[in-house]
Amino acid sequence: MAPGPGFSDEKNETLCESESTVYVHNPHLDGMKDDIxxxxxxxxxxxxxxAMFGDVKFxxxxxxxxRMKSFIEYxxxxxxxxxxxxxxxxICAGTDRYAMYKIGPVLSVS
Known part of the structure; x- marks a missing residue:
């Protein structure tokens, strides 16, 4: 699957069609101390x-x-x-916009 516009393979800086890390070309992100x-x-x-999400596969x-909490229990x-x-x-307990639960490689988000 090809990445969307503005995304590329970090190593080659060229658009890629293979599974790899996605790099977002936004020079403003490099100067940020914290990405919130x-x-x-x-x-x-x-x-x-x-550490929190590195093992997520699904x-x-x-x-x-x-429903998403029930799904993660299932x-x-x-x-x-x-x-x-x-x-x-x-995981998103401090906000009322989303709920997020994780078990092993599965992340469940409302």
Whole structure:
């Protein structure tokens, strides 16, 4: 799948059609001390985003916050990752715009 306009392969600086890291050409990002993802209540200076999301292979989006929490509990049981009845915290708890839950390689977002 080809990346969208303005995206390229970081190594070659050319548009690519293979699976690789995506590099966004925005010189203003380099000068920022912190990249704040306001709607998710996350930021690069307050959260270790690679540690939090580096193993994510599946992103499931849809429904209400309660439905996405229920979905992550279901996935936990189906994949035998953890106890489905365990408490899964809302990663975006500081905002009312989104809810985000994670178990293993699965991220569930409303």
């Amino acid at each position: 993802l306001y709607h998710f209540n996350l930021g690069t200076s307050t959260h270790n985003l690679p 992103v499931c989006v849809g429904g209400s916050p309660w 996935i936990a049981g189906e994949l035998s990752l953890e106890d489905p009845k365990a408490e899964y915290p809302n």
